[in-house]
Amino acid sequence: MVAGWFTHDSGEEDFRLLGTRCTACSSVFFPREDAFCRNPACSGGELAEVPLSKRGRVWSYTDGRYRxxxxxxxxxxxxxxxxxxxxxxxxxxxxxxxxxxxxxxxVADLAVGMEVEVVPGVLDEGAGTDTVLTTWHWRPVAVSS
Incomplete structure (x- = not known):
């Protein structure tokens, strides 16, 4: 797990990616930025941690066929x-x-514009150890009829 990138002590319902928001220009950053505002038009430097939206829409997608x-x-x-x-x-x-x-x-299950939500995921379960590396995954939101 990368410290500070997402909540990790909560269940799936409360799982969120964590970003930072510049208090001067309101720009939001992910991955988080703690040192300075990355907006080139802003000279602000005070950043506050903010949870990002739990849901979004597919902008693009592809299959990863490489290690x-x-x-x-x-x-x-x-x-x-x-x-x-x-x-x-x-x-x-x-x-x-x-x-x-x-x-x-x-990729056959996705479409541009489809609503998805962020959920906790497993990056790796350390073979022969009790270590589990966590990450986030995107899951399509079930459409109610």
Whole structure:
């Protein structure tokens, strides 16, 4: 887990990505920024932690057919399992956040504009240890009829 990027002591209902908001210009950043405002038109430097929207809309998506770099764990001695990457637009924050889809979702299950929500995910379960590395995943929101 990357410290400070998401809540981690709560259940799925309360799980949120964490960003920072500049108190001078209201720009929101993810990954978080704690040193200075990344908005080139702002000279502000005071940033406050803010939870990002739990839901957003698919902006783009693709399948990952290569072994990812660290910190993702990928044993070259095992068969490779493709994964689905999703770029999600968070309207309130005016940003796009990249992440993996939940494991059971493929590109065939997604469409641009579809509503998705952020949920906790597992990056790696340390083989032979009790260590579980956590991350976030995007999951399509069930459409009620």
């Amino acid at each position: 990812p770099p660290a910190p993702y764990v990928s044993d070259p001695g095992t068969e490779w399992e493709p994964y689905t990457l999703v770029a999600v637009e968070l309207a309130a924050e005016r940003m796009v956040v990249l992440g993996q889809a939940v494991p059971e979702v493929s």
